Amino acid sequence: MLITFYVPELFQLLEDFDNQDFDNFNFGIIKMNKQGDIQAYNKYEADLAANDQQQVLGKNFFTQIAPCTNNFLVAERYSNLTEELDETLDYIFTYRMRPTAVTLRLLSNSISTNQYLIVRLKS
Numbered sequence: 001m002l003i004t005f006y007v008p009e010l011f012q013l014l015e016d017f018d019n020q021d022f023d024n025f026n027f028g029i030i031k032m033n034k035q036g037d038i039q040a041y042n043k044y045e046a047d048l049a050a051n052d053q054q055q056v057l058g059k060n061f062f063t064q065i066a067p068c069t070n071n072f073l074v075a076e077r078y079s080n081l082t083e084e085l086d087e088t089l090d091y092i093f094t095y096r097m098r099p100t101a102v103t104l105r106l107l108s109n110s111i112s113t114n115q116y117l118i119v120r121l122k123s
Helices: 010-016 019-024 043-049 061-065 075-079
Strands: 028-033 038-041 084-093 100-109 114-121
Touching (some): 010 114, 019 028
Antiparallel strands (some): 028 114
């Protein structure tokens, strides 16, 4: 199966991969716990944001790495979760980089301890 940004079962597929396998994807993957602390940060995202993969681990994505996402559009959607979150939105990253248009996919559910922010450059 070809795994793309839009594959419907992406959340479950990511849950089945080891964190180091995320570097093989052609979109950004930020795996966080429910508090927003980064558990995995793939190479695509590290290159896009000019961050070191190892240095971001354990840091809070919304407050320490990308505070431009600490708002109602992104961070708050995770905190208001009742069952499942799978939303896609156009966004512009502005922190520590020139404004960069991206498409975000927010993935989470009430069963897993993980949540994901998936990032793709706007074409």
